[in-house]
């Protein structure tokens with residue numbers, strides 16, 4: 001297996017999460033947290049250009065954690081330091097500014113793309129909220145470049161979501177997430193809603209983007225073979241907590257926690273998927 005790019009040593013963490021908690025439901029008397037502790041004392045750091053995967057069974061809290069990082073849901077307590085600054089304490093106006101650095105791609109590209117907007121409009125949308133990022137006159141060229149980066153032909157700018165395959169729609173969602181030049185992409189099951197036949201296009205684009213743009217990813221997935229391919233480190237989440245974190249190969253070849261062992265045992269064929277992908281230097285982006 002080809003080695004993933006390793007983060008530069010001693011670089012300060014781009015993102016550092018400390019003791020994050022999020023519970024749902026009203027706490028009972030004498031309790032600080034509600035009955036469902038979806039994120040339970042989670043801490044980790046993410047370096048520039050690094051890909052951290054979060055794996056764990058359904059309901060373990062992966063999406064809630066992702067949404068808490070972006071303040072789409074409000075944390076109960078903890079810190080989310082982006083370049084040393086706690087984004088959980090920012091005002092809404094300050095958060096709007098910061099949000100351009102952290103973007104999210106959701107599982108279902110149908111739900112996340114407005115059906116009556118064409119791709120040009122969809123990709124431009126972030127610039128309506130952050131007009132100072134890019135001058136109007138430079139936007140058409142940037143749209144073409146973004147389409148090229150997700151391996152879609154330029155004429156796709158005129159298409160609507162229902163004229164595209166799921167894989168193409170998801171690549172449009174990725175292009176839109178890139179419009180503000182974020183440093184971190186949070187990918188919540190980005191290919192699990194797609195046919196296996198188109199998953200590879202999206203994964204290939206994600207790999208290429210990471211190498212070209214040095215993006216950091218938080219990659220949430222049930223697919224351990226993909227995790228092994230993409231991630232440089234893995235966090236195993238169980239009932240809201242990170243029960244094991246480590247370099248990808250260590251987690252896969254020498255899991256310590258019982259739950260990690262169970263997870264790996266239920267995922268046969270882990271070694272086969274990587275043969276379907278090529279590293280960026282071998283890839284030709286089609287237009």
Ligand SMILES: Nc1ncnc2c1ncn2[C@@H]1O[C@H](COP(=O)(O)OP(=O)(O)OP(=O)(O)O)[C@@H](O)[C@H]1O
Pocket residue numbers: 024025036038056057058059060061062063064065
């Ligand atoms: N808005 C909410 N209100 C109440 N409970 C919630 C809410 N969102 C999530 N939960 C609960 O929090 C826990 C974690 O859910 P979450 O969606 O984060 O899990 P997940 O790991 O993303 O699961 P999956 O793999 O199925 O996507 C679950 O018990 C869920 O029922």
Ligand SMILES: [Mg+2]
Pocket residue numbers: 062063064188
């Ligand atoms: Mg989820």
